[in-house]
Amino acid sequence: MSATVVEEAALRAAVGLTAEAMAVVGEGFVALSRGRATMPAILRLDVPGRRAEMDVKTAYLDGLPVFAVKMSTGFFDNAALGLPSLGGLMVAFDAATGVVRAVLLDNGYLTDVRTALAGALAARHLARAGARTAAIVGTGTQARLQAEALRLVRPIERFLVWGRDPARARACAADIAARTGAEARAAGLEEAVRLADVVVTTTPSTTPLVRAAWLRPGQHVTAVGADAEHKAEVEPAALALADRLVVDDRGQCARLGELHHAIAGGAVPPDVATVDLGAIIVGDAPGRRSDDELTLCDLTGTGAQDTAIANHVLALLAR
Numbered sequence: 001m002s003a004t005v006v007e008e009a010a011l012r013a014a015v016g017l018t019a020e021a022m023a024v025v026g027e028g029f030v031a032l033s034r035g036r037a038t039m040p041a042i043l044r045l046d047v048p049g050r051r052a053e054m055d056v057k058t059a060y061l062d063g064l065p066v067f068a069v070k071m072s073t074g075f076f077d078n079a080a081l082g083l084p085s086l087g088g089l090m091v092a093f094d095a096a097t098g099v100v101r102a103v104l105l106d107n108g109y110l111t112d113v114r115t116a117l118a119g120a121l122a123a124r125h126l127a128r129a130g131a132r133t134a135a136i137v138g139t140g141t142q143a144r145l146q147a148e149a150l151r152l153v154r155p156i157e158r159f160l161v162w163g164r165d166p167a168r169a170r171a172c173a174a175d176i177a178a179r180t181g182a183e184a185r186a187a188g189l190e191e192a193v194r195l196a197d198v199v200v201t202t203t204p205s206t207t208p209l210v211r212a213a214w215l216r217p218g219q220h221v222t223a224v225g226a227d228a229e230h231k232a233e234v235e236p237a238a239l240a241l242a243d244r245l246v247v248d249d250r251g252q253c254a255r256l257g258e259l260h261h262a263i264a265g266g267a268v269p270p271d272v273a274t275v276d277l278g279a280i281i282v283g284d285a286p287g288r289r290s291d292d293e294l295t296l297c298d299l300t301g302t303g304a305q306d307t308a309i310a311n312h313v314l315a316l317l318a319r
Contacts, residue, residue, distance in 0.1 A: 003100040006317065011106050014316045017116060017149050021312060025117040026281045028061065028308030032249055033278025036062040037304045042252070044228060051076045051204075053228065054088075059303035061311075066092040066101050068310035070303065072111055076204050079168075085140060085204075086111065092310050102314060114309040115301060116145035118248065118277075119222045122297040123198055124153040125280045125287030126246060127220040131197035132157045137189065137209055137233065138202035139163035139172040142224065146200045147176045147184075159184040160192035190214055201225050201233040208261075212237035220288070221296045229256045234296070236267035242296040244288065247274045249302050257300040 015021055031037040039059035046053050052075040060067040072088035079085060086108035092101045104110060123131075131154045136143045139161065147159050159176050161184060163169035169186035177184040193199055193214040199221045201210060210221065212235050221242075225233045239245060239262040253259040253274070262268045277297060279285040288295055 004102040006102060006104050008105055008107050008109055010317070011104060011109055011313060015110070015113060015309070015313045017113065017145065017152065019152065021113065021309070022117040022120055022149075022152065024308050024312040025114050025305055026121050028302070028304040029118075029121070029248065029276070029278030030282045031061045031278070031308075032302060032304045033276040033282065033284065039249070039303050041255070042303075047075075055227070057301070057303035057306050059307045060095065061304060061307050064307065064311045065095055066307070066311055066314065067095050068092050068303070068307045070111065070306040072108060074204065084108065090306060090310050092314060104310060104313065110309050110313065111301070111306070112141055112145055114305045115142060115224055115299070116149040118299050118301075118305060119146045119200055119224055120149035120153050121281060122222045122246065122277060122299065123150055123220060125277070126244065126295040126297055127154055127198045128218055128288065128291050129154075131220070133196050134159050134198040134200065135187075135192035135196035136161045136172070136176070136200055136202065137192070138225070139165070139168040140202065142202040143172055144175055144179060146202055146224070148179050150198065150200065151180050151182070154198065156180070156198070157182055160187040160195060161185070162187055162189040162192045198222070203233055204231055205233050206230050208232050208235040210234045210238060212241050215241060215294055217292045217294055219294055222299060223258050223297070224299045224301070226257050226261075226298070227300050229260060231256075232258065232261045234258045236262035236265045239272075239296060240267045241294060243293040244295040245272065245274045246277050246280065246295065246297040248277055248299045250274055250276065252300050252302065253298045257298045259298050
């Protein structure tokens with residue numbers, strides 16, 4: 001039995017940053033929260049001598065026709081070569097028979113989409129309704145997509161973009177302005193964070209960038225870059241400062257996310273209270289409870305999201 005091979009161009013044409021796709025990604029979070037997902041730990045291969053890695057993520061979600069195994073590469077010096085930093089593919093297996101149904105040669109596109117939509121879901125439930133200014137920390141593809149997805153859920157009028165390379169920050173800001181129609185400019189990191197209603201971090205940094213002292217009541221922070229034990233974008237003290245600490249998967253975040261660093265460094269106790277994003281989405285737990293709360297969402301990226309988006313794109317292609 002032959003499997004369908006779907007090239008990146010067809011996947012890009014089929015699925016994007018839409019409300020429909022966001023709802024599908026949300027169902028992946030709900031399945032995790034309600035115990036309807038079987039998800040093993042992430043397998044990661046670090047590439048010696050290079051700032052590079054390969055991750056394998058997978059999950060089975062009750063009731064879906066296929067489960068995905070996603071192999072994702074991150075070669076973070078590729079920008080100097082004119083190549084994208086992220087790549088990879090997904091293999092979709094029939095959930096009833098184990099037969100390979102499709103190979104999705106997305107080069108990381110589906111991961112980009114589901115990650116951006118996860119950030120939008122976090123902002124929908126945790127950012128203040130009146131949020132108008134967003135800080136985007138990072139200048140890559142995910143920085144652009146997070147800004148675009150954020151506009152699906154909040155009327156952001158101004159984006160402040162920070163990157164280590166000022167020229168790349170200016171280029172990213174110009175691209176965000178073109179994509180969203182909002183004002184966007186490069187800014188210093190402290191300035192961007194202090195002025196923002198919503199802060200989104202999108203880098204592979206191994207040292208904290210966002211400082212607790214820069215944060216204030218009423219802000220929301222979504223951290224998406226720390227998907228390995230050695231990565232960190234947010235100072236651990238910021239997690240202790242947060243009134244509401246939300247995670248995509250508690251166990252995974254405690255192993256390799258911002259939560260991992262906060263626990264390991266003693267900023268928060270090992271039993272610190274967290275809330276699953278899926279529980280908030282489905283109404284099992286409240287999201288933002290007042291305009292004065294400081295909220296933080298630690299998104300490490302789960303195999304449940306990969307299986308959710310794989311099922312969605314296959315359904316779209318079958319229409």
